Amino acid sequence: MSIVRKLVRSIRLTGALGAVIVLAGLPGQAQQQQAATPGSIVERGEYLARAGDCIACHTAPEGKVFAGGRAMPTPFGTLYTSNITPEPETGIGKWTADGFYRTMHEGRFPDGGLLYPAMPFASYTKVIREDSDAIFAYLRTVEPVVKKNTPHDLQFPYNNRSLILGWRTLFFSEGAFTPDPSKSDEWNRGAYLVEGLGHCGMCHTPINALGGNSASQAFQGGLIPMQYWYAPSLTSNKEAGLGDWSIKDITDLLQKGISNQGAVYGPMADVVFNSLQYLDDKDTQAMAVYLKSIAQDSPRAPVSQLTTSESSLLTSFGKVVYDRHCASCHGANGEGRTPHYPILAGNQSIQMQSAVNAIRMVLNGGYPPATFGNPMPHGMPPFSVTLSDDEIAAVVSYIRTAWGNTGTPVSAAEANQLRSVPPL
Structure with a gap:
């Protein structure tokens, strides 16, 4: 440091x-x-x-x-x-x-x-x-x-x-944390912070109707109740988790709020601002090492509620909206300009089973947190006033399915439902 x-x-x-x-x-x-x-x-x-x-x-x-x-x-x-x-x-x-x-x-x-x-x-x-x-x-x-x-x-x-x-x-x-003697001191330190003080599993593990979670689903991601943000998987799964992330990608995201793989918004932006940016380099490195070791989960494939014809119309219209409002920052082919303008092509957070994060970002925009490593973050403007529900649904459907992305289209009703959720 x-x-x-x-x-x-x-x-x-x-x-x-x-x-x-x-x-x-x-x-x-x-x-x-x-x-x-x-x-x-x-x-x-x-x-x-x-x-x-x-x-x-x-x-x-x-x-x-x-x-x-x-x-x-x-x-x-x-x-x-x-x-x-x-x-x-x-x-x-x-x-x-x-x-x-x-x-x-x-x-x-x-x-x-x-x-x-x-x-x-x-x-x-x-x-x-x-x-x-x-x-x-x-x-x-x-x-x-x-x-x-x-x-x-x-x-x-x-x-x-x-x-x-x-x-x-x-x-x-x-029960207090017990180090695993078969693992390195660095791995154990990361496990202690992630599972203990960091309480990462509280958001990143699915929460059931009783407000609890299951150890068998630890860190597999889930919707945060009442906040309408989806905490992504932290497992080593390449399709939905951190499998393709390097240690530096993870430490950058934890300390700076941005990395070549993406940026933090919503509740995670507060965590980085109030907590993670202050951690020592060795501790963020240890957390990254531990996170990379979490066993892969088997994420459920997204299921669209729309017919094939509706999906086709949405994505066609979505390209028009995207080219007009998004391509100047994120690139004509979703290539982005890292680290400030995230890549959309192949971006796991865009393709998750839940589209809630993508819809909220288009509606509300936002900034990553201002941190020691990124004191003047680049932001995204809100489009809730500029775009209709149909346009929001179309552009989100497009970025979830274009460039080889494997997400599913979303409906105007989903966009409308999230309009009433206050920005975080």
Whole structure:
């Protein structure tokens, strides 16, 4: 990592704590790698809190950092995140390190009360005690904020916390991360971050009607409930996952938000902005190594709801729309201009079973996040006002089926349904 990047990161990340960022604790090696300076546990805790993306959920829009109150819509009602500043009456100022670890590891409040699984304790249970203590030490140094937690607004019977016991029986296995001795330290570090603090499986594993997921479908991708974004497969499948991606492609996407394979938008843009861009080069490399090793899945082939004649008309019309509005950036043949204007020909995210991401990008446009590695990102304009539902459906159908792409056409009704979804 360059000296300039370290300095810039230290200014944004540590403030008065200084410019030294030590590596987060490695499972099995953390004790040997901790610095001996008095402030090291706080600095390490701040780094780990970034890795866990705590700020994203526990900070409301326009709210104080870590003061909670962010609305989390779910199919069962709306949850509101809690105040985790060290304010003693409304935050976690009276908590102990033991109580905090219980929350992370067991999914229970210090008094034994059950947490709703919107808090990713099914992933955080893997966090080792030393790292939990470091995060807690850091949170004790942030600005205390007097802000009472907003009561959850859940439908009956989901407002009965005792039902969480059933969910936990089905979907929660308590236990800290255990390194695989047959794998390298780098692979184990990546597994720890991806499966634990990073809680990547919470979005990138299909979610069922009970709000849980199955280990047998881990990282195979799925629709994020209430957000109408599709988290793609992270497996090594070449048709739907990261099989054709290089380690550099993955690390670039994680740290910069763009790579020669594509760019991040929607919820993943927030993850890169708030969390992943701050990670050390060694950690993003380790995550990439682990992700490349995830076994291939067998993605379901897209199925079109349109007749052959409708599909043919749509794609023919779609080429006209594409040539008029898209080719100047993405190329006449979908070749793009990487990394700022993604390739569309052969792009897995364009061909996924779900077309929701492609439709939303055409409707709403957007920018990748501004990051240290890409401080002035190129954006895509919204076409929701410029193009009709028929035109949106036509151009998305075209890019999903042209140039050898194997996606399926989409209907104007699908485009219309997503018009009412607020841009993220």
